[in-house]
């Protein structure tokens with residue numbers, strides 16, 4: 531599929547983040563609805579071309595829990611990426627609109643994210659690097675998929691060299707500048723699970739706003755956040771605790787969680803109708 535700006539008709543803006551803006555668009559020649567992300571990078575044209583080349587790996591990332599990719603190209607000085615449109619949007623919006631996510635849906639979300647992370651790492655040696663509620667999407671068929679993972683080394687470096695390259699979901703080892711691995715994604719998953727279940731970012735516990743710098747110090751120096759006592763099932767407390775072990779050597783990998791977490795094992799066999807829940811939100 532040869533994507534060109536002229537063939538994309540804007541329908542509506544879906545949101546914007548630090549790196550760019552996402553729109554719902556129609557690809558007129560194929561009559562396909564897509565989500566188009568435009569990323570503005572202050573880099574020379576050769577670097578941008580290199581990023582677009584590296585993004586082509588996304589064509590090979592095919593898994594039921596990964597948002598599918600239509601293509602990437604340059605437009606003006608920006609990088610344009612077209613991906614599958616997920617009509618219920620991201621989980622940050624879902625919980626902000628309708629409150630904390632029910633435990634059985636959190637369970638299915640956890641399985642989807644783990645499955646996606648395992649696929650990315652096993653098949654492509656890709657670490658996601660940006661697991662958080664806004665990068666977990668859902669559609670009205672009840673499918674849950676992850677997006678915005680780090681495929682392009684050059685793009686990762688260009689983003690990391692700017693201040694916006696930091697995130698509330700970064701693991702302590704990554705903040706400290708140590709080498710990091712898939713276990714860094716597990717830390718981010720732990721915060722994400724807590725956030726979905728509680729309906730708010732889990733720390734600081736008193737909810738007072740922290741600057742990015744204070745938050746990073748907090749993550750590195752303070753004990754990991756914990757769930758409010760007695761409100762959640764013990765197997766959920768257990769997985770959050772395991773994901774948020776500060777020492778990456780102690781923390782499980784996505785595969786460890788898939789194989790050994792009781793919460794995940796229960797969620798895998800749970801018969802909850804996600805599609806029905808999804809429809810109830812529309």
Ligand code: ATP
Pocket residue numbers: 544545546547548549550551552565567597613614615616617619620623660664665667677678
């Ligand atoms: P950050 O820039 O900090 O990573 P973000 O993930 O919210 O934050 P974007 O990735 O630019 O920023 O996405 C903006 C919003 O667009 C998301 O919050 C999400 O709600 C929506 N969005 C992104 N991709 C899609 C998609 N494929 N389908 C539907 N909505 C999407």
Ligand code: MG
Pocket residue numbers: 547664665677678
């Ligand atoms: Mg995103």
